[in-house]
Amino acid sequence: MELVIQLIFAAITALIIGAAMMTVLVRNIIHAALWLIASFFGVAALYLLLEAEFIAVVQVLIYVGAVSILILFAIMLTRQITNQGAQQFVARWWVGAVVAVTLFTLVMAPALITATWVLPPQQGPAGAPAVLAGPAELGRGFVSEFLLQFEIAGLLLLVALIGAIVIAFEERARRRRVLTLAEEHALRSQESGVRSQNEPPQPLVAAERTERATAGQD
Secondary structure (H helix, E strand, O other), rough: OOHHHHHHHHHHHHHHHHHHHHHHOOOOOEEEEHHHHHHHHHHHHHHHHHHOOOHHHHHHHHHHHHHHHHHHHHOOOOOOOOOOOOOOOOOOOHHHHHHHHHHHHHHHHHHHHOOOOOOOOOOOOOOOOOOOOOOOHHHHHOOOOOHHHHHHHHHHHHEEEEEEHHHHHHHHOOOOOOOHHHHHHHHHHHHHHHHHHHHHOOOOOOHHHHHHHHHHHH
């Protein structure tokens, strides 16, 4: 049974890391959002493996059902969904990679070195599983111990929502007005007239040259 759990954990981890890498590497941003949703599903499966069913359901409802859909709506408002000719990585992408790996090492190394990885003592009768925190404990933690973090997260979401509204209004103001058929015809006529004025004179053919030379002799 322990081997099966380890194999499931390895498969879920590969799914999360692979989907996260594809989110960064693909050029189509809609495909990137879909890979991000797959990564969120992998995190929810990891919570289920840890027997935290409530957190897994919250992960699916909030991140997959709300945040991902919001990202897809924001993508639909953009003009260029895919741009094959654009540069995907900056010239010094390796600097960001080195910084990310260094920060990850600094965060994970103390935890891996100093952690004892001892299971908490079981409560209740012998052999009974330990009582896990449920929705009531999480709710009390949000309004007591983690109140400041909860308010900061709410403020950041509010600022992001206001910024999205401002960007949408600016994009709507810059949007080109649809021309009528008469305006489009007049614009095309004006463009063709300007093009004809800018074109160089065409060379004379042989018949025209002979006719003009004869007219000049007369």
